[in-house]
Amino acid sequence: MRNAVIGGVASVAGGGKFANGAITGAFGYMFNAATGRFIGHGLGLIIGGVGGIETGPADILVAMAFGHALGEIFSRIEDSIYDGIIYLRTDSAGGEYVGQASVDRYPDRQMEEQRANPTKTFKFEVLETVPGNSGRSLDVAEEDWIRAGGGPQTDGGPLQNRRYQMNDADYRKAGGTVNYP
């Protein structure tokens, strides 16, 4: 069986410059991998929620919007300070999933999978390393590979991903160049 994602490698057009910057220092440890958006979202909801108490329950929408905006900001900060990885997980049935993780978080993610499924056949491959100071967004990189791999099954593609990582407008705005499959 041909590996869809690996086969699509030629169509991934990446940006960014080579840099091998291991991020150190206290600031780099403030945010765990993939938690930036979550923290920002939570903070936004709390702050926005306080406003909602003062001005009325309808402001929950404002709180959510505020939360979303802060989540995006934290996600960007997270992207800029962490080296990230785009990985491909393949199982014995040929199922493929494209994911992202920080370099620190990636080993744990693999171990979780192995502990949960000790006798399952699978492998993890590192498709791309995205240095935190490269200016390349981890979301854009993941979206590149999802598109190169043919897209999620829910959209008629071969990948086990439940959805694309970004909508097309945001992806293009962020510099993405790979067309939908």
Place this chain on the structure above:
Amino acid sequence: MSVNIDIGLVFAIPLAEGMFGFGQLIAWQRPIFYMAAYDMTAKSLGPSEDDMRSARPVLLGNFFDILIRNGRWLAIQRFQIPKVPFPCFKVRIGDKFYVESWDKQQKREATSEECATLQFRTDNSAIVLENALKAHFALGPWEPNWFDNLKAEAVAKSSNMFLSN
């Protein structure tokens, strides 16, 4: 007697009723061990140091140690580590591909031929080693997509690739 799961450890892999194959932990890089599996079977669990010294590694690759930890593979004891090749991988950073040594200490830009030949840095679930060893001894099907890159000759070829440029 408990045995530390550490570099040098030899372990027995059940291949069939009363038949064991043997593997060894060669190196470690969180969260993965670089393991070797040998062209040697036995009906008992205790290979001697001489047995290990004369055994030929036939499979090499990155695997998790879960099947040692859960007792499916039986830890025996630590022996001296043989000299084995380590694979190189292709890694993509920004818009370029690089050839990177297993220990990540060496890296250079890859040629298009190397990009076509080398695999991405790959970590396999533990059962892949067991199934590949069974297949090596014709006790199961050989699955090229999963096992070809684990063959010692294939690893040696990719290992040499780093030196070729």
